[in-house]
Amino acid sequence: MIKLLVVDDSPLMRRLLTEIFSAAGDFEVAVARTGAEALDLLTAFAPDVVTLDIHMPGMDGLACLDQIMLIRPCPVVMVSSLTAEGADETLEAMALGAVDFIAKPRGAVSLEIDALAPELVDKVRQAASARISRATRLRERVRARTGGAMARPVPRPRAAQRISVPRGPLPADGLVLVGCSTGGPPALDALLGRLAADFPWPIVVAQHMPASFTGPLARRLDRLCALGVSEVVKATPLHPGQVYIARGDADILITRRAGLLTAIAAPSDPELYWHPSVDRLVSSAMAQVAPESLVGVLMTGMGADGARAMTELRTRGGHTIAESVDTAVVWGMPGALVAADGASVVAPLDRIAGELMALFKA
Template identity: 40%
Template sequence: MTIKVLVVDDSALIRQLLGEIIRQSPDMQLVGVAQDAYVARDMVNQFAPDVITLDIEMPKVDGLTFLDRLMKARPTPVLMISTLTEAGAEATLRALELGAVDFIAKPKLDVAQGIAEYSQQILDKIRMAATSHVRRARRGESGPPANFVNSGTEKLIAIGASTGGTEAIKEVLRELPANSPAIVITQHMPPGFTTTYAKRLDSICAVSVSEAKDGERVLPGHAYIAPGNLHMHIDKYGADYRISLLDTERVSGHKPSVDVMFNSLAKCAGKNVLAIILTGMGKDGAIGMQAIKAAGGVTLAQDEQSCVVFGMPKEAIRLGAVDSILPLEEISRMALAELNRLGAGTRL
């Protein structure tokens, strides 16, 4: 199947670069380039693209307003072209809330080196977007958090995700109560984006959410997000769990890697871990989840119907590493029900 792609960007140089990358791919067709939202709207109606690459900063109507209107009128897989800045992170996270599938950094046009790698990244993401499940922005507030009846420090919830994961993690965390067991999270994101993401989650969740710090003690009622471009490793010190941040090679193609976090938890916490693998492209986390299951931990996976991309959960299921496969909206309550059943009242 040929993937029809529409490029929307106010920069003529970016339109030219992305257009050339797409034209050179035999499985893609560049159906048009648009410099603003009005031209883009007409091209969407005319060509019905399979994937749209969209710049956030555009004249007349900004990318977020266009995206919001598009998702209401004609939901289409959208790949945001983002600047790797704090302002860019805020806008990109808002775009993901509105239904964009994923994002990629805006290329640096003055740097010839690395364009080949960038070209491959954007082609891979376009192919992924073409097969993704577009999810519209959720309206309204979530229900009251599920109840956690035990109090203790030895149980841990671990969450791994990639494409589509920012919104999936938000949905899971918003359903957890303030006295939840400690939560450690690895989401594939670049540096800087995880700082902004943690702040956004902290403002809407009952648990306290922060970007993880090296040497930090892991506490109940708190969620810790692995910083972009650093692995998060959990170790046991007496009765405590502590975080180590590692600037080492990529694992399973990623840094941070879900496998690094899951494997460390299998070794130091074993049966005290409840691991959750959510939507994402690739297979990162599957081997680590298998290790947690073998160590006696509980493992949950998001089902295909509610995933944006059913890659990481599918691989974990294929390995036999998953105890339960659930729709996204049921994961938090099942997690707490399992932890309540196991009993988490004994301090180590």
């Protein structure tokens, strides 16, 4: 059984969430009305995973999360509103150590939450198995508190696993394609924050998120990174040293306009489960760019989005990097790439930026 602690000041939300997870059959549920009650239950109940409302009287969700990560680190899923303010708070929570978030229903909670129940259960079940490192989360909390101003941590001496023989240097023109989901925002910070402003290729990112969150994510990364970071909301020509974040609830495609590589936001493909789709991004890029001029990076996230297309990319002569199980919060997406023999290199998160730069110096 998965021991779940539901922390919410709303009696209705506590009741509805308890009913949903109890009905799933593999959860033992305890509830807390306040942040203080939640901290008391950390030892008494010893939860495997916590759902935590951001807005609570007294100790709010962010303050409670900070204490959870200090007292007894465990996977935390934030309960957030789909607003600009809610997005900023949720991204801050993920920088403080939360592994994922679930969105509150927009309208009548009791009417809409049943439709959200399968996603809620799936996310929390996956989060319960997420890897939480006390040292990593402490570093993330300090960086969040200082606005990213502290010095970047020195990578631990963990070697990347090279699955193919290194090739010669990459061509002058190409693209880096990055896919991630659960645990992705801090992973993107760790990856992009280690790249210099003169990085030679554009970087296009598909992070599974709602549309109201990807704009705030892009703005947050833009503040923390030397590279320029923006959200793709219209046809956007791609330039070296720039990062392009796919708009949520849509897909991002690579095309050519007036001879220039361009990213466009496209309606999400209903046949695909996750959006923005990493598979669709990579497939569209292979239709426009020679495989040897593409590098795919697949990082933390549940499911297998990106594994199929990146495996094809490697087969056709491209280069692919999978985040290793050592650092991935959820080793679903990169694990699927490794299982399909689609990864050229498997590397811990703190080595992926170095692997990218090494490709240009080969």
